[in-house]
Amino acid sequence: MAESFVITVEPLGRQVVCRDDQPILDACLRAGVWLPHSCTHGTCATCKVDRVDGDVDHGEASSFALMDFEREEKMLTCCARPRSDVTLEADIDIDEDIEMFPVEDYVATLVSKDEIAKDTVRLVLELDRDMSFNAGQYLKFTVPAGDSGDAVDRTWSIASPPTQPRTLEFHVRLVPGGRGTDGWVFKDLGVGDQFPVSGPYGRFVLHTGQDNHTIMVAGGTGLAPIKAMLRHGLENEMYEGEMTLYQGGRSREWLYDVDYFRSLAEEYDQFTYRPCLSEETAEEVAAAGDDPAAYGFGMVTDVIAADHASLSGCKGYLCGPP
Ligand code: FES
Numbered sequence: 447m448a449e450s451f452v453i454t455v456e457p458l459g460r461q462v463v464c465r466d467d468q469p470i471l472d473a474c475l476r477a478g479v480w481l482p483h484s485c486t487h488g489t490c491a492t493c494k495v496d497r498v499d500g501d502v503d504h505g506e507a508s509s510f511a512l513m514d515f516e517r518e519e520k521m522l523t524c525c526a527r528p529r530s531d532v533t534l535e536a537d538i539d540i541d542e543d544i545e546m547f548p549v550e551d552y553v554a555t556l557v558s559k560d561e562i563a564k565d566t567v568r569l570v571l572e573l574d575r576d577m578s579f580n581a582g583q584y585l586k587f588t589v590p591a592g593d594s595g596d597a598v599d600r601t602w603s604i605a606s607p608p609t610q611p612r613t614l615e616f617h618v619r620l621v622p623g624g625r626g627t628d629g630w631v632f633k634d635l636g637v638g639d640q641f642p643v644s645g646p647y648g649r650f651v652l653h654t655g656q657d658n659h660t661i662m663v664a665g666g667t668g669l670a671p672i673k674a675m676l677r678h679g680l681e682n683e684m685y686e687g688e689m690t691l692y693q694g695g696r697s698r699e700w701l702y703d704v705d706y707f708r709s710l711a712e713e714y715d716q717f718t719y720r721p722c723l724s725e726e727t728a729e730e731v732a733a734a735g736d737d738p739a740a741y742g743f744g745m746v747t748d749v750i751a752a753d754h755a756s757l758s759g760c761k762g763y764l765c766g767p768p
Contacts, residue, residue: 451528455479456498456535464528469505471523475549475647481523481536486586486601486647488512488525497521500532543653547578547646554587554643556635557613563695563702565620566667567631568605571643576611579604579646581678582671582763585614587626588642594629601647603765605670607678617667617702650765652678657687658761663746665694665766672765673703680714690718694746694766697726698736708740722749 448465453473455462464473471493474481484492491511497520504517505525512522523534554571562568584603591597606615621627652675660679664672672691679685695701701721711719720742723731728738742749750757 451500452531453528454531454533455481455538456533458538464532466527466529468527469524470502470521470526470528470532470534472549474523478546478548480546480649481538482649483524484648486524487599488522491522493523494520495523495534495536497526498533498535501529502526502532503529541649541653543655544580544649544651546580546649549644549647550577551642551644552577553640554614556637556639556641558637559631559635562617564699566700566702567618568702569602569616569618569631569635571614571616573612573614573643577614577646578611579608580651581607581674581684582651583646583648584671585616585643585645586647589626589630590641592630592634594633595625598625600626603648603667603670603674604646605673607674607682609678609682615670615673617670617673619667650763651675652685652763653761654679654684656685656761658759659688659690660685660761660763661750661757662689662691663694663750663762663764663766664691665746666700668764668766669693669703670765672763675763676707676710676717680710680717686716688716688718690720692720692722692742692746692750694722694724696724698723698731698734720749720753722746 448467450463450465453462453464453470460479462473462477462479464470471481471483482492484490488507489511502521505527507522507525553574557570557572560568584601587600589598589600602616604614605617618631620632650671662672679689704721707719711717722742724745728743731738
């Protein structure tokens with residue numbers, strides 16, 4: 447049977463009980479004690495904290511994210527499991543204007559799975575009960591064990607706004623050979639299937655109630671959290687300033703929800719939509735019977751630079767391939 451230990455989180459002075467088979471981050475997020483994190487599987491180092499006292503098993507922490515010489519004094523909370531009571535000190539930079547909600551477990555049922563772009567599907571899930579989250583956060587899916595391998599966790603961003611607390615949208619891109627996509631979402635996963643999820647995770651969230659011009663840059667399925675933020679900002683009137691979306695793709699077959707964002711731009715004066723094509727040219731778009739004036743051409747960064755003499759005073763939200 448699992449043993450439990452007490453984790454003391456400084457400088458908050460909060461104490462959390464954590465099982466010896468549970469990552470410290472997981473115990474804290476479930477107890478409503480927010481700690482910094484991003485990948486949740488030991489590679490990004492966002493969750494690195496000082497280990498002031500106590501022993502841990504560093505688990506699957508990568509040697510890049512947590513170097514050997516750091517292991518005596520630091521740990522990645524997403525991987526570290528306690529071997530005694532532990533005191534940690536974290537740089538907890540909490541935004542006063544954002545309420546972070548505790549992580550909980552849910553049972554999800556797949557309502558629909560539709561191909562929306564090349565190698566990309568939209569999943570709609572129904573949870574067994576409402577979930578509170580912020581626009582831009584993500585869920586952890588448990589990919590069931592099967593012919594493709596053992597059960598594993600995968601994370602995908604919620605693309606729908608928090609005002610839909612039970613019916614959630616996700617965009618998933620095929621990773622050839624990937625256990626979660628090639629081995630499950632694009633293979634066996636079917637409408638009506640049920641599986642465990644947990645969340646909400648992450649702090650890439652819309653800072654509501656502000657009026658800076660917000661520049662949102664999305665590549666591929668990096669559009670998912672950005673779509674949640676835009677819908678929350680516009681449809682739920684949670685953002686006062688201008689919002690501009692630069693959606694990048696190699697060619698039109700990689701872009702999706704283009705008509706949706708065009709209609710959003712018609713409806714809301716504060717919103718500007720700029721789909722950008724990095725490999726398809728204006729001539730090719732015209733030859734296919736589409737209007738080249740409706741697109742930017744080049745990398746999103748080039749199109750942004752051409753559109754704005756300065757981004758001074760703007761806020762940026764970026765998600766997608768580097
Ligand atoms: Fe990325 Fe822990 S959250 S290493």
